[in-house]
Amino acid sequence: MSTAHERLPGPSADSTTVPWWRTAVIYQIYPRSFADADGDGVGDLKGVTGRLQELADLGVDAVWLSPFMTSPQKDGGYDVADFCDVDPLFGTLEDFDEMLAAAHARSLRVIVDLVPNHSSDQHRWFQQALAAVPGSRERARYIFRDGTGERGERPPNNWTSVFGGPAWTRVTEADGSPGQWYLHLFDSSQPDFDWANEEVWAEFRRILRFWLDRGVDGFRVDVAHGLVKDQDFPDYAPDPDAASMGGEETPAPYFEQPGVHEIYRDWHQVLAEYSGDRALCGEAWVSSVEKMALWVRPGEMHQTFNFEFLMAAWDAVEVKDIIDRSLSAFGSVGAPATWVLSNHDVVRHATRLALTEENPQGTGIGPNFAGLGDPAEGLRRAQAATALMLALPGSAYLYQGEELGLDEVHDLPDEFRQDPTWFRTGGDRYGRDGCRVPIPWRSGAPALGFSPTGKSWLPQPRRWKPLAREKQRSNPQSTLNLYRGLLRLRRDHQLGAGELQWLSGYPQDVLAFRNLGVVVIVNLSSVPVAFDSEAAVLAASGPLHDGLIPTDTTAWFAAGSPT
Structure with a gap:
C-alpha cells in the first residue's frame, strides 16, 4: 500500500x-x-x-x-x-x-x-400590499420603490432577474394610475420580502x-x-x-x-x-x-x-x-x-x-x-x-x-x-x-x-x-x-465520521485516499491504473480486469490489503 x-x-x-x-x-x-x-x-x-x-x-x-x-x-x-x-x-x-x-x-x-x-404574488400579504398606498405597513413587507425618470416610468435600477428579463415590475395603483415598482429576483410572480x-x-x-x-x-x-x-x-x-x-x-x-x-x-x-x-x-x-x-x-x-x-x-x-x-x-x-x-x-x-x-x-x-x-x-x-x-x-x-x-x-x-x-x-x-x-x-x-x-x-x-x-x-x-452497496459500506465503515488521508505514489490524474477502513482509488486518467490483484475489493463503479482500474472508474478496497 x-x-x-x-x-x-x-x-x-x-x-x-x-x-x-x-x-x-x-x-x-x-x-x-x-x-x-x-x-x-x-x-x-x-x-x-x-x-x-x-x-x-x-x-x-x-x-x-x-x-x-x-x-x-x-x-x-x-x-x-x-x-x-x-x-x-x-x-x-x-x-x-x-x-x-x-x-x-x-x-x-x-x-x-x-x-x-x-x-407568490397570490400571498395575502402581497395582495394587501397591492391594495395599500405607497409608504404603508403592507408595502413595507416587500421591496417597493418609486421609479426613476420624470414620471417614475423607469425601474429603480438595472437589476435583472435570475430567470431573465428585468427584476422590477411596475404596479397599477388602486386609483388606476401607474405606481411604484416591486423587486423580484426571480419571476414577476415572486415578489421579494424586505428583510429590513x-x-x-x-x-x-x-x-x-x-x-x-x-x-x-x-x-x-x-x-x-x-x-x-x-x-x-x-x-x-x-x-x-x-x-x-x-x-x-x-x-x-x-x-x-x-x-x-x-x-x-x-x-x-x-x-x-x-x-x-x-x-x-x-x-x-x-x-x-x-x-x-x-x-x-x-x-x-x-x-x-x-x-x-x-x-x-x-x-x-x-x-x-x-x-x-x-x-x-x-x-x-x-x-x-x-x-x-x-x-x-x-x-x-x-x-x-x-x-x-x-x-x-x-x-x-x-x-x-x-x-x-x-x-x-x-x-x-x-x-x-x-x-x-x-x-x-x-x-x-x-x-x-x-x-x-x-x-x-x-x-x-x-x-x-x-x-x-x-x-x-x-x-x-x-x-x-x-x-x-x-x-x-x-x-x-x-x-x-x-x-x-x-x-x-x-x-x-x-x-x-x-x-x-x-x-x-x-x-x-x-x-x-x-448505490445500495456503496451506502451500506459507507454506513458499516462509518465513513461520514472518518478522516481523509491522501495516498502518494499515484499519477496526477488519479485520486487515492484512505478513510478509516477503506482505501479509494479514482481513475480520471485516460489509461488503466494498476492495483494488486490480491487486494480485497469492497466495491467498484465499473468492472475491474486483470489488476487494472479502467478509465473513469472508482474502486474501494479494504484498508490493509495490498493496493
Whole structure:
C-alpha cells in the first residue's frame, strides 16, 4: 500500500454522539416528479409515503422535500402563497403528517424546503400590499420603490432577474394610475420580502415553529445568500457567463450581503428550542467554499450545499483541490463538509460530466445543444463520481433518480416546457425541466410506474424504460445496486465520521485516499491504473480486469490489503 502523506479532518467524534446531520446521506424528493398516487399526473405526498420503504432499502438517512406548500405553481412550488399549508395538488396537512410519521417509523429524518426570499404574488400579504398606498405597513413587507425618470416610468435600477428579463415590475395603483415598482429576483410572480422589516422576521419565526411543532427535522433554505439587499440599490450588471444564482468573486448587491447571517443566527436559536438535533441547510451560491463556510459558523446554519464540488470539471487536480479546501474550510468552523452532484436546478450529472461545451448553471440543455457528449461516458463518470463522493467524510446529498443513472432529458418538446427561465428568455435558455421529469419505477406500467393512469406532467423518454427501479433491483450490475452497496459500506465503515488521508505514489490524474477502513482509488486518467490483484475489493463503479482500474472508474478496497 502507498504511504499516507496528508491528513484532513472530517466530522469529529464518536458516531454515537455526533448529530445525525453531520454524517447523513440525504435524498432529495422533488414531489411533483417522485410518485403520483391519485393519478392526476403530478406527484403527491401520498405517493411519497407509498415509496418510503424503497428509500429506506436504498440506505439513506433522511429525505428533503422540495416545496409542497400552497402555491399557484408558477415556479414549481417555489412561489409560495401559504407557508403553513399543503397545496391541494400534493394533498393535505393530514397527508403530510402521515408521510412524516411513516418516514420516522423507518428511521428516516425529514427536511422541508423553506423559501424565505420571496412569496407568490397570490400571498395575502402581497395582495394587501397591492391594495395599500405607497409608504404603508403592507408595502413595507416587500421591496417597493418609486421609479426613476420624470414620471417614475423607469425601474429603480438595472437589476435583472435570475430567470431573465428585468427584476422590477411596475404596479397599477388602486386609483388606476401607474405606481411604484416591486423587486423580484426571480419571476414577476415572486415578489421579494424586505428583510429590513421586523415583521418579516417575526412571520418566519412563526413559520419555522409551525413545521417544527409538526415534527420536521430541519429545513433546506432556498436562496440562503439572497435575503438581504444593499439598501442603496446600486446599478449592477452580472457576468453573463456566471451561474445565474450568483457565485461571482465580487458579490452582487442582492447576494451575499453580511446581514443574512443575523437572520440565521436568529433561526438557529429557534431550532435550539426543540430536541432532536434539528438542522438548517443553506442553498448559498457563493464564489468559494471558504466563503460558503461563513454560513455554517457556530450558531448559524448547520450545513450548506457544496456547489463548487457539484460544478467541478471531471479533472483530478480540480476535484482534489476542492476536496482539500472544503474539508479545511468547513473544518475550520467546526462544520461538516457536504457533497452533492445533482439537484432540481442543474443538469443531471450523468449527462453533465460528459458535456463538451460550457453550460452555466440555470441555462439547461435542449435538442440544439451541440456539446451533449457520449451518454455512456457520462453514466460511467457519474457512477465513478458518486463512488468518490460517498467515500468522503461529512454529509452527502442525492437527487431522486440519480440512483437509477437517469440522464438529463434534453429532448423535451418545447410545448411541454414549464420553467420560467424558458419563457422569460424567449427560449434562449432551456432552464431546468430536463432534470425534473418524473422518475421510472416499473418498466411495464403506465407512466413507468410514476402514475397509475399513465399521466405525467412532463413526458418521460422511452430510453428510461430499462432504467426503471423494478428492472434494476434484480440486476447486480445496475446503478441502483451500486448505490445500495456503496451506502451500506459507507454506513458499516462509518465513513461520514472518518478522516481523509491522501495516498502518494499515484499519477496526477488519479485520486487515492484512505478513510478509516477503506482505501479509494479514482481513475480520471485516460489509461488503466494498476492495483494488486490480491487486494480485497469492497466495491467498484465499473468492472475491474486483470489488476487494472479502467478509465473513469472508482474502486474501494479494504484498508490493509495490498493496493
